[in-house]
Amino acid sequence: MTVVERRPLTQVGHSAPRKDAKEKLRGEAEFVGDVVVPRMLHGKVLRSPLAHARVVSVDAREAEAMAGVVCVLTASDLVDLDGYWGHAIKDRPIVARDRVRFAGEPVAAVAAENEAAAEAAADVIRVEYEELPLAATLDEALTAGAPLLHEGPVRPGLFHGLGTLPPRDGNVCYRYRIDRGEPESVFSRADLVVEGEYTFPAVYQYAMETHTVVADYDGDRITVWSTCQHPFLVRAELADLYGVPLSNVRIIVPYLGGGFGSKSYTKMEPLTVALARKARRPVRIQNRVDESMVTTRRHGMRCRMRTAMTSEGNLIAREVDCWFDTGAYADNGPRVTATGGDAAPGPYRWHAYRVDARCVYTNTAPAGSYRAFGAAHLQWIGESQIDELARRAGLDPLAVRRDNLCRPGEEVRGGGKPLDADLVGDVEKVAAAVGWNEPKPPNVGRGVSVGLLAAGAHPVSTAVVRMEADGRVAVLVGTTEVGQGPRTAFAQIAAEELGVPLDQVTVHGADTRFTPYDRSTGASRSTTIAGLAVQRAAKEVREQLERIAGGDALEVATYPDLFRKHFGLAGGELIGRGEVAPFGSGSYAEGPVFWEVCVGAAEVEVEPETGVVRVRKTATAADVGRAINPQLVRRQDEGATMQGLGNALFEEMIFEDGQLLNDTLLEYRVPSFEDLPDQMSCVIVENEDGPGPFGAKGCGEGALAAVPAAVVNALADAGIPMYELPLTPERVWRRIQTLEEEGKWPR
Amino acid sequence: MTVEVRLNGELVRDDVEPQHLLLDYLREDRGLTGAKRSCDTQVCGTCTVLVDGAPVSACCTLVADVDGREVLTIEGFAELPEFERFEQAFVDHAALQCGFCTAGMLLTTKSLLDERRLSSAEEIRQGLAGNLCRCTGYHAIVEAVAELAGVEA
Numbered sequence: 002m003t004v005v006e007r008r009p010l011t012q013v014g015h016s017a018p019r020k021d022a023k024e025k026l027r028g029e030a031e032f033v034g035d036v037v038v039p040r041m042l043h044g045k046v047l048r049s050p051l052a053h054a055r056v057v058s059v060d061a062r063e064a065e066a067m068a069g070v071v072c073v074l075t076a077s078d079l080v081d082l083d084g085y086w087g088h089a090i091k092d093r094p095i096v097a098r099d100r101v102r103f104a105g106e107p108v109a110a111v112a113a114e115n116e117a118a119a120e121a122a123a124d125v126i127r128v129e130y131e132e133l134p135l136a137a138t139l140d141e142a143l144t145a146g147a148p149l150l151h152e153g154p155v156r157p158g159l160f161h162g163l164g165t166l167p168p169r170d171g172n173v174c175y176r177y178r179i180d181r182g183e184p185e186s187v188f189s190r191a192d193l194v195v196e197g198e199y200t201f202p203a204v205y206q207y208a209m210e211t212h213t214v215v216a217d218y219d220g221d222r223i224t225v226w227s228t229c230q231h232p233f234l235v236r237a238e239l240a241d242l243y244g245v246p247l248s249n250v251r252i253i254v255p256y257l258g259g260g261f262g263s264k265s266y267t268k269m270e271p272l273t274v275a276l277a278r279k280a281r282r283p284v285r286i287q288n289r290v291d292e293s294m295v296t297t298r299r300h301g302m303r304c305r306m307r308t309a310m311t312s313e314g315n316l317i318a319r320e321v322d323c324w325f326d327t328g329a330y331a332d333n334g335p336r337v338t339a340t341g342g343d344a345a346p347g348p349y350r351w352h353a354y355r356v357d358a359r360c361v362y363t364n365t366a367p368a369g370s371y372r373a374f375g376a377a378h379l380q381w382i383g384e385s386q387i388d389e390l391a392r393r394a395g396l397d398p399l400a401v402r403r404d405n406l407c408r409p410g411e412e413v414r415g416g417g418k419p420l421d422a423d424l425v426g427d428v429e430k431v432a433a434a435v436g437w438n439e440p441k442p443p444n445v446g447r448g449v450s451v452g453l454l455a456a457g458a459h460p461v462s463t464a465v466v467r468m469e470a471d472g473r474v475a476v477l478v479g480t481t482e483v484g485q486g487p488r489t490a491f492a493q494i495a496a497e498e499l500g501v502p503l504d505q506v507t508v509h510g511a512d513t514r515f516t517p518y519d520r521s522t523g524a525s526r527s528t529t530i531a532g533l534a535v536q537r538a539a540k541e542v543r544e545q546l547e548r549i550a551g552g553d554a555l556e557v558a559t560y561p562d563l564f565r566k567h568f569g570l571a572g573g574e575l576i577g578r579g580e581v582a583p584f585g586s587g588s589y590a591e592g593p594v595f596w597e598v599c600v601g602a603a604e605v606e607v608e609p610e611t612g613v614v615r616v617r618k619t620a621t622a623a624d625v626g627r628a629i630n631p632q633l634v635r636r637q638d639e640g641a642t643m644q645g646l647g648n649a650l651f652e653e654m655i656f657e658d659g660q661l662l663n664d665t666l667l668e669y670r671v672p673s674f675e676d677l678p679d680q681m682s683c684v685i686v687e688n689e690d691g692p693g694p695f696g697a698k699g700c701g702e703g704a705l706a707a708v709p710a711a712v713v714n715a716l717a718d719a720g721i722p723m724y725e726l727p728l729t730p731e732r733v734w735r736r737i738q739t740l741e742e743e744g745k746w747p748r
Numbered sequence: 749m750t751v752e753v754r755l756n757g758e759l760v761r762d763d764v765e766p767q768h769l770l771l772d773y774l775r776e777d778r779g780l781t782g783a784k785r786s787c788d789t790q791v792c793g794t795c796t797v798l799v800d801g802a803p804v805s806a807c808c809t810l811v812a813d814v815d816g817r818e819v820l821t822i823e824g825f826a827e828l829p830e831f832e833r834f835e836q837a838f839v840d841h842a843a844l845q846c847g848f849c850t851a852g853m854l855l856t857t858k859s860l861l862d863e864r865r866l867s868s869a870e871e872i873r874q875g876l877a878g879n880l881c882r883c884t885g886y887h888a889i890v891e892a893v894a895e896l897a898g899v900e901a
Contacts, residue, residue, distance in 0.1 A: 022839045025847030026854065028782020028822035035781040209786045209794055209848045209882055258784065258848030259882050290787050484846030484883045632842045636888055640845065643885030666787040666880075674873040674886050681887050 012497040013695050016632035020489045020508065021256070021482060031255045033213040034287055036226045041215065042071055044276050044286040045119035047109040047126050048295070049101035052137055052364040052659025053148065054130035056099055059109055064126045069118030073126065074110045074276045086242050088234060088266045090166065090174060090331040091156040093367075095242075095271045101130070102150050102329035103366050104660050105295030107272055112280040137364045137659035139303055139324050142172040150329060150362040159241060160234055160266070162459055163335055164590070174327065175335035175360040177342040181415060182353025187318035191309030193393055195386045200725040201378050202653040203301035203326065206371045207671050210258020211293040214273040217283040218243075223250045223274055224283075228257055230264045230481050231521035232511045238267045239274060254511040260483040261644070262370030263297050265523045266333060291664040295366035298654055300325040300337055302378045306345075308386040314396045316387065316405040319354040321345040323379070325368075327360050332369035334360040340375030343414060343455045344706070347383040348407045348424055348596075364659040370523060372641060373454055376599050376706035377648065380452035381726070384710040388448065388717055398714070399432050402451055409690070413453060416590055421690050421698070422598045424451055427622035431602035431711075434620035434682040444609060445617070448714025449602045450707050456699055457594025458524035459583070463517040464534035466495055466577040468542050470568070472560040474501055476508040476538075479519030480531045485701060486633040487527045491535045493629055494694050498539035499546075500557050517578075525597050525699030528629055529691060534579035536694040541577030595691055595698040598624035601642075601707030603678075605715040609747075612734025614716060616646055620682040621704040626691025637701035638683040645708030647672040651727050720748045751815040756780075756824025764811045771795045771806035774821060782822035782851045793879030796852030797821050801863075803856045803878070822851035825858060834858065834896060843892035845883030852879050857893050866897035 024030040061073035076084075076098045084098070085091045096107045109126050113119035136142040136150065150172055157166045167176060188194060208228075215226040223243060229235045232252035240247045257264060269286055277284040288296060304323040310316050323341060327334030342358035371377075391398040406424045407413060413420050428451050435447055464478040476495050480487045488508035496503045509516065519531050546555055549567045564573050604618040621638045628634045651670055655662045663669045683704075691698025713723055721736055740746035752761050755778065764773060774780040774797065783806050784794040790805040797806050798820040825831055834854055837843070844850045853876065860866050860875045872893050873886075881889065894901035 016842075018839045019842055019844070021847065022842075022844060023835065025844055025850050026835050026838055027826040028780075028851045030847050031781075032784070032848065034785065035775075207882055208846075209792060209880065210784065210846070211786065257846060259846045261882070287785075290789075484844075484848075486845070636842050636845065636884060639885035639887045640883045641885070643887075644882070665789050666791040667789050671880060671882065672886075673877045673880060674890070675877045677873060677886050677890065681885070 010497060012493040012503060013629050016630055017489060017493055017503055019486060020492055032210055032258050033215060033226050033228045033255060034210065036215050036255065038215055038217065038283040041283045041285055042112040042114060042280055043116040043119050044273060044284045045111045045116065045123045046107045046272065046286065046292065047123045049097065049104060049106045049108050051101060051130050051132060052104040053133040053135050054101050055133060056097055056101060056108065057129040057131050060127040061109060064111060064122040067118065067122045069114040070122045071112045071280045071282065073122065074279050078279050079275060082242065085156065086238055086267060086271050087331055088158040088238060089161040089333060089335045091158050092151055093330040095275050103295065103364055105366050106329065110272060110276045112276050112284045135364050135659055136172060137656065139326050139361055139363065142361050142363045143324065147172060150364065159237055161335055163339060172362040173359045174331050174362055175338055177339040177358045179342060179356040179414065181351065184318045184320050184353040184355045187353040188309050191317060192312040193310045193390050194307055195389045196307030197724055199304045199306065199382045201302040202726055203368065204299045204648055204652045205294050205654055205669060206261040206263035206299065208259035208261055208263050211288040211290060212264065212269045212296050213287040214269045215283060215285045216270065216273040216277040218274055218278040221245050221249055225270055225274065226253045227270055228264050229254060229270065230260045230483060230523055231266055232481065232513050233479055233518050234521060235267050235270050236513050239270060242271055243274065251514045254481045257481055257483040261372045262374065262523060265370040265521065268296055290666060294661060294664050297332060297369040298366055299371035299374065300327060300334065300368040302326065304382050306382050306386060308390060310390040310394065312394060314394055314401050314404055316349045317352045319346055319351060321356045323358045325358065325360045326363050326365065328363055328365045328367040330367040332367045334368060337370065337374045340455050341378045344376040344379045344452055345383065348413055348420060348451065348453050349405045350407060365656050366661060372644060373599065373702040373705035376452050376454040377709065380450055380599055380706045381710035381713045384450040384452065385713050385717060385722065388714045389722065399428065399437060399449060402428050402449065406451060413596060418593055418596065421595055422624050423688055424598065424600065427598055427600040427624050427686055430684045430686065431600055431620040431622050434684060435602040435604045435618045444719055445604060445606045446715040446717065446719030447602065447604045448711045448718055450710030450714055452599035452706050452710065454597040454599055454702055454706060455593035456525045456597035457529060457592065458526050459520050460530050460581055460594045461520045461583065462531040462534040462581045463519065464531065464538045464579040465517050466535065466538035466542050468575040470561060470564040470572050470574065472501060472505060472557060474499060474506045476506060476535055477516045478508065478531050478535055479511045479513065479516045480527045481511050481522040483522060485637060486630065487531065489633060490528050490629045491532060494532055494536050495539040498536055498543055500555065525702050526594065528697055529595060529693030529699045530581050532694045532697065534581045537579030538577040541579065542575045545575045597699055597703050598622060599703035599706035601704060601711040603708065603711035603715045605712055605719065607716060607719050607721060607733065609737055612730035612737060614650060614728050614733055616678045616712060618680040619678050619708055620684060621707055622684050622686055623700045624686040625700045626693065626698040627687050627689050627696040628685050629697055631685055634685055634700055635683045638704045639681055641701055641704035642681055642708050643672050645705045646676060648705065649709035649712045649726060649728060651729055653727050720746060749812060751811050753814055754818040756821060766812055768811045769807060770809040770811050770814060773811045774806060780821045780823050784848050793852040793856065794849050796855050796879065798855050798859055801859060803859045822855060825855060837892040837895045841888045841892040843884065843888040849879060849881045853881065853889060857896065861897060866893065866899065868899055869894060869901055872897065
């Protein structure tokens with residue numbers, strides 16, 4: 002039970018300006034690509050052109066002899082290492098050994114005095130391949146007798162966090178099942194059943210800053226500047242991979258140019274370190290966009306779902322089978338699959354449900370985390386079935402949700418955290434924001450959607466707060482500034498606890514040598530968990546000040562006097578330590594830390610002659626418990642809304658025989674200014690029901706699950722139910738033609 | 749070849765390879781890292797600089813092509829008195845998150861304002877469509893730019 006503080010707040014709850022704004026606006030903020038290290042070389046990766054092949058030979062002699070080239074790394078340089086990495090499953094070689102499993106897989110890397118020399122040398126490395134049969138799609142990978150991507154026992158990675166990993170079943174590398182009650186018997190007595198097959202596309206996170214790493218390997222010390230969201234997990238993987246102590250690996254993360262999950266866990270670091278090890282000099286590898294697209298992406302997914310309702314409108318049962326395409330290596334696929342499984346039933350009072358989610362290897366680029374993973378995959382499907390049932394029963398979709406949604410404190414998943422949000426209140430607010438009951442012009446539809454995302458990841462964060470003798474405060478915490486604003490939010494939390502003005506607080510960037518451990522920056526966890534660690538550390542400093550003051554009321558102006566009183570001079574430093582450790586076992590089964598709310602509404606207009614869908618209005622609920630910084634909360638939801646519109650309307654990675662066909666931003670379109678809806682609302686809900694500081698809980702992902710679902714429902718409300726994303730004009734137009742043939746259009 | 753550029757108000761001469769890209773010249777030779785590399789195809793706008801007042805993608809422009817011309821980067825813009833107004837609007841509206849696209853956003857906005865091409869929210873959306881942002885969802889940027897342009901967002 003969280004105890005919510007009642008004293009008036011002076012910093013928390015206010016839209017303080019971003020602490021990093023001026024640096025970023027003036028072009029002074031440092032990103033990894035701006036880091037220059039003495040003697041630094043430039044690396045270029047040679048990637049496989051084939052999606053599945055045996056590597057017969059690699060001949061780098063000509064490349065090595067070229068001017069400016071320092072060395073070429075191939076698998077033969079790594080025989081002293083085990084050489085396999087992967088935080089969930091250790092299935093991934095640093096560079097391909099005897100086999101490549103996706104087009105784009107690193108086969109060799111060149112270190113040279115400049116990028117042009119490295120690139121020219123990579124071009125003349127001769128690799129002989131022998132093509133192998135492909136399993137490039139879910140269908141091909143799941144067929145009996147399909148080529149197997151991986152053989153031998155499953156080797157668990159350091160951070161899968163999913164209990165005992167089961168053995169592989171063909172190309173299925175992980176399976177997550179939930180059974181509750183007896184769905185078969187409940188379905189048999191249902192009045193209305195909706196069922197369908199659905200397809201969700203692979204998409205690219207497109208953090209505008211591509212994956213970039215500078216690595217130095219000096220003796221047994223590894224120093225890495227990386228575009229990584231989780232420096233402490235990367236540190237552990239590198240220490241494990243190269244057999245050095247944790248403390249010998251230092252990861253420095255300056256500002257990150259967006260992440261959205263694409264920079265979670267380990268990506269380009271093992272290869273860059275290997276190249277630096279061979280070159281005996283620091284090396285930088287900076288991906289181009291086409292390379293980052295095959296470094297990680299969102300899982301494509303196929304799903305079969307059916308949902309049952311009584312004629313009175315009671316939702317009673319659901320069955321879900323889904324298959325996540327994780328590509329050639331697991332990356333975060335198992336966790337994405339489990340989170341998708343958790344999101345699949347939706348937060349309703351079911352009598353029974355069954356979920357069976359599989360994570361499948363294919364010969365395509367690996368898939369990992371992307372904002373709202375799992376929930377974004379499943380919510381639009383489940384929510385569209387509920388709308389379809391409501392339509393058939395002649396009921397208002399909003400009323401069906403009001404009658405069936407779980408209430409605070411009710412069970413969401415057996416054994417897991419009960420519901421910690423007011424979903425009915427949330428959905429009513431967003432429905433009102435898009436004018437739910439107002440008359441609709443022709444070809445306009447409205448939709449709402451409700452879902453939950455298991456958030457928080459593993460709840461371990463630590464923080465240190467240092468107060469100097471002049472009353473200035475430094476916050477040390479391993480959270481990375483990806484753009485979401487933790488440096489501002491943490492400064493507000495520390496300033497609140499210590500009573501100092503915000504401009505006296507500095508939050509430093511992550512550097513594993515100096516900043517204390519933070520498990521990761523993702524899963525909407527930073528304000529909630531790392532923020533709690535910061536709050537505890539600041540409180541510890543405050544307690545020290547109170548002890549020194551000996552009963553006198555604390556006043557900021559007298560802090561320097563307290564230092565003199567305690568240390569006997571105008572010096573010294575007070576240090577507070579904050580720790581958050583798991584409540585309970587911290588296991589996935591007992592989680593999540595909190596349920597992130599994914600509630601949204603949309604109004605769309607379709608042009609039947611072209612199939613073009615225009616989004617007129619969106620609304621999302623940022624159910625954050627307590628908004629530490631309301632403006633930053635709103636900005637998070639707006640960003641997630643826009644990514645959700647891209648995912649819903651046009652983003653799609655197109656693979657053919659394992660080859661990515663649209664690997665530039667010209668062919669892979671992301672939303673621009675011109676895709677803005679006329680109205681984009683974010684309703685902030687503050688019920689102080691989160692486990693974080695001041696009753697806060699995380700946000701920023703939910704809208705990316707809620708908005709596509711609301712758009713799909715709005716389009717169905719306009720008469721066009723869809724079963725495949727994205728809702729491209731061609732797809733929508735074809736659907737209209739089919740509906741016309743079936744006599745269902747125009748309505 | 750030798751090029752002469754008025755870079756952020758200062759006349760500079762350099763020997764460069766004919767195929768040298770303006771983006772590499774600014775970032776590597778001149779240490780002006782405010783312009784960022786992303787798409788390499790003139791789509792994203794993170795490498796935007798102003799050449800004779802007009803926005804160009806430095807990733808697809810040769811240094812040779814700016815010989816004898818004026819180049820303004822974010823570092824130069826930040827030194828101009830008018831910058832303060834831009835800065836304040838972007839701060840007030842939290843019109844940035846990761847900051848990777850921000851320099852390009854500001855320079856494009858400056859150019860459009862200088863040419864008086866931002867007389868409505870519609871023109872803001874069209875005018876800035878060559879600058880992508882993945883974090884903000886654009887809404888905050890439209891608000892900030894509308895304030896600068898003195899129009900309704």
